[in-house]
Amino acid sequence: MLGSRKLAAVLAAGLLLVSADALAAPSVKEKADAKQLWTKGKQAAARKSWDDAVAAYRSANDLDPKAQYQLDLGRALVEAGALVEAEEVLSGVVETKEPNTQKAKAVAAKLVKDLGTRIPTLKVEVKGDGAAQAKVTVDGNPATPGADIRYDPGKHEIVAKGPNGAEAKDSVSLAEKENATVTLNLVAPVKTDEPKAEESGGGGTMIPAGIAYGVGGAALGVGAALGILAFQKTDEVEELCGGTTCPKEYADEVDTAKDYGTGSTVAFAIGGLGVVAGLILTFTVGMDDSPSSESEEEKKAAKVTPIIGPGFVGISGIY
Template sequence: MGSERARGRARRTLVAWLLGVTTIVAADAVAYAQSKTERDMARALMDEGDAKVEKKDFAGALRAYRAAHAIMGVPSTGIEVARTEEKLGHLVEAHKAALEVANMPVKPGEPKPFTDAREAAKQLAAQIESRIPRLTVVVRGVPESAPVEVKIDGALLPSEAARAAQPVNPGKHEVSAAATGLPPVSKEIEIAEAQRLQVTLALGDAAASDDGSGNAGRRLSPLVYVGFGVGGAGLIAGAVTGGLSLSRAGTVKELCPAGTCPTQAALDEATPVNDSAKTLANVSNVAFALAVVGVGVGVAGIFLSGGEPKKSPEATSVRLQIGPTGIGLVGRF
């Protein structure tokens, strides 16, 4: 706080010196206030800014310093604008203001506070530059040559700079993109000091495939639906036919205990039942084998899934067709 008061006293001394100047070369007149009234106003504004800084009212101080700098346009007023912008976290604006002061041309016979302010501005600009975050907006779903409107906090970026890293202030920002014939998309992001952040905005088909987490949507291969469909159907068919086979085998055992039929009538009755049990057992074995193959195909489909066009589950179907003497697959792919 002591340094703030010291700077305030130095500025008041400088303004008093300016007020005492009665003859200024015409070429240098624009470097100073145009009239005593304006100089008085600038001095009052600088005092107001100093008072608000002491109260930590940096927004109010910035308004006062900007107004004074608009009147005076000298390094000692400009440096206070830059310093206050930096206190508010406006690193981009602070860097720009500091560079403007640092690049102000040296006037013949200018007072030392002007030279000191110019040097301080150079140091401030260098110190702030490394702290400024950079934001890169990547737009998916449109050709690189297609015109795209990219905005940060509602401000349209020039087309030639839209794909380059943009300096922004730390904090929250809204990023949006739009292209002809496609609905606009927007995203709120937060960025820290010195951070380098890339934000992807998806338009059109790219937006439809986006899973909402910032990554491209993963498309499942039809093999997943076919494989697990066959696997599930095979398990069901194997269980059903296996159960029927065991039931028929039990009937045969009742008719012919220990594998021997006591009468011709029992043999005649047991023979077709036994044949059916064997057929169903074979069908069950085949169904379970298909279930194993189907699950394997489904797992392979998961690993092979990628960017190929996605079929809906309704477009791909498969079912087992079981007959008295065999088993088959019927499907639509």
């Protein structure tokens, strides 16, 4: 009875293993697709389109892993300059359990031996602040400081970062069979206090000149307005009087025309003085390098307002 149970268990285990192998094996379609891709890779290799050949061989091997596909993939990787991956792929061919692959194994073994002398190495040494705890990367991938690591020929970017924020960078171009060493010196960043912005309280100020220009401009505007009114009023009076002598009932009209004329003249005079004063202040106070004692409130409060009324003109301001 016990012997029957053991036999049943062994049969069941065998069935499971067979089922697992059957599931892992590529299908008929996958094998056919893999062969087409392998043929495509050989055509690309004949054209020396090594990147295309690598892609086709890799896809073929993914669908149906075979020693021949791997051997051709390794050869294409060598031609494409990916020596490190080529060595890994060809080493897999040497160690394959696939039957009837003695020839492929022999070719792969010879290529692996050749690559062992061709692949360059790079050692990164780190010195300076925090060198013992520094993290090193080569082409963005972690690297062990002080170790000879094998890389493909070509240019490589090296970065070392210390725990205190120190960082050092360098680049190196490796040739086949080269054993290079790159030393990075970490320097801790210098902490400097940002300079405080100096208060702009000193130097000249254009406020007085601006006020003078404002007074002058406002006065000139008033003078122009009163001048126009004076001309209009004079025309009205001449039309009413009909000559140079006016009746007494038009005396107020005559006086108004005179007042407009006088106001216009005074306003133009004030305007001229304001502009001249503004020019003087611009070249004296405005360009003075001595500290200014004027507060922001005083600067904001300064303003000029023209005043016009019947028979008079003036300017009101806060300085």
